[in-house]
Amino acid sequence: MSEHSDDQGGSAAQHGDGDRSGTGGQWRIRFDAEVVFGNGGGLETRGFLLDVPDAEIGDGELAESFVRHLGLLMVDKVHIRSREAVREPHKGSRGVTDTAGGPREPVRGKGARRIVDLSHTIRHGMTTYPGLPGPEIGEHLTRDASREVYAPGTEFAIGRISMVSNTGTYLDSPFHRFGAGHDLAALPIDRFTDLDGVVVRVQDTGSRAVDRKALLPYDVSGRAVLIHTGWDRHWGTDRYGHGHPYLTAEAVALLVERGAALVGIDSLNIDDTDDGTRPAHTGLLAAGIPVVEHLRGLDRLPPRGFRFHAAPPAVEGMGTFPVRAYALLDDDGDTDDVHEPGADPAQAAPMTDLDIRRLDATASDEDLEAWRYVHNTVIPPHQLSLDDVRQRAARNDLALAYADGVLVGNSTVRPPGPDTATAVVIARVLAEHRGRGFGERLYERAVRRARELDARVIETCVLASNEDGLRFALGHGFVETERYLLDGDTIPYIDLRLEETVPGDTP
Secondary structure, three states: OOOOOOOOOOOHHHOOOOOOOOOOOOEEEEEEEEEEEOOOOEEEEEEEEEEEOOOOOOHHHHHHHHHHHHOOOOEEEEEEEEEEEEEOOOOOOOOOOOOOOOOOOOOOOOOOEEEEEOOOOOOOOOOOOOOOOOOEEEEEEOHHHHOOOOOOOOOOOEEEEEOOOOOOOEEEOHHHOOOOOOOOOOOOHHHOOOEEEEEEEOOOOOOOEEOHHHHOOOOOOOOEEEEEOOHHHHOOOHHHHOOOOEEOHHHHHHHHHOOOOEEEEOOOOOOOOOOOOOHHHHHHHHOOOOEEEOOOOHHHOOOOOEEEEOOOOOOOOOOEEEOOOEEEEEOOOOOHHHOOOOOOHHHHOOOOOOEEEEEOOOOOHHHHHHHHHHHHHHOOOOOOOHHHHHHHHHHOEEEEEEEOOEEEEEEEEEOOOOOOOEEEEEEEEOHHHOOOOHHHHHHHHHHHHHHHOOOOEEEEEEEOOOHHHHHHHHHOOEEEEEEEOOOOOOOOEEEEEEOOOOOOOOO
């Protein structure tokens, strides 16, 4: 709208009586309006009533709300006249907007859905597959340099990334295995988006091989079949690259026979990397079934009742590329079917996103006190003072973890010293918040940080009475190296080292 009339009959403050701030109740404005359309013609209305956020709303904002409420197109001018503020409940006008700026929550509407992210974050130098180089993330145009290109006060950054296509969570098209197969640009988009999904849970079976029998109970026809092995818990560690779960040739034959639309796995490779024939890739991609590897968070999905998406860019001449894989679930508040019959609900509970805050020597006393509270609660024999924590923040990498604004845990990364390549990582979760995946997230972050600090050996330390912590460490590939008592203590500490693994070969 390019113009508003000057003869509107006065401001809102000149009409009605009482408080105009809107704090004493809701307001509506009664007014006359004349609309002029840019393509000719016009519209007049008399005594129109519109919900407003405040009785003092300006004529320009009122005109914009009026246009939005009616959904008018190609409006050139709106003249507002004879306005009067009326204190009465809102009736649901579409023109009313929140007075606060910034992005709003996405509009979901009926049939609203919850989004579950199933992809690993790509970071500079990270290892996806042993033997393949990590991504190199940098800048093509820096913000400083951009100031010479744009107007004063305007700046941009243009990034640059160099990486192999098998980085992070990625999709394999038939071209990855077969020169005559569809590449990413030729693969139909409906082969990897908006697919009905099914989760096949095979974690903790004691066997690396996922065979035909594991798939027999599931209806896989036309569906994205996601193999939940739980191996993603090792992501970012040496353990991830060796001894991973995989699909057998017989399992692949069943998936092809029954017409699976896509197959994904939360493991290093859908094949046994010791088998150079790669039967899983060969069988699935020959049948035109895309493969998604290095998924994460499949424990957050129900066995059925979700839609799966894993779209790569349409790149000609490439068979593999990273994806932002995710699932859409009906957001009806019912998470009961996340737990399968006989499963431990604590192990299958959906994971709340964590707010992990790094602390350093400049951290506030409030944050340091919160970190101290978690430490002293989890390790009662070794109580720290606020000064102790402040000193640790100066020499170590400390972090706090919050879920929905509630303090749930903390972590420590003790960096390698000048004469050692060993880092110590410790993740602590308050007892009432365990079993929800928080320790996993804290641990992943701590290990990743240790790698960034050039650690080649990773150790941890657990109080012997902390059975949950000890079980977690052993389950993540740590082996005990020493038990000892500190002076005056009655409960020993246990030092553990992350088991070294043998790098794998190419995917």
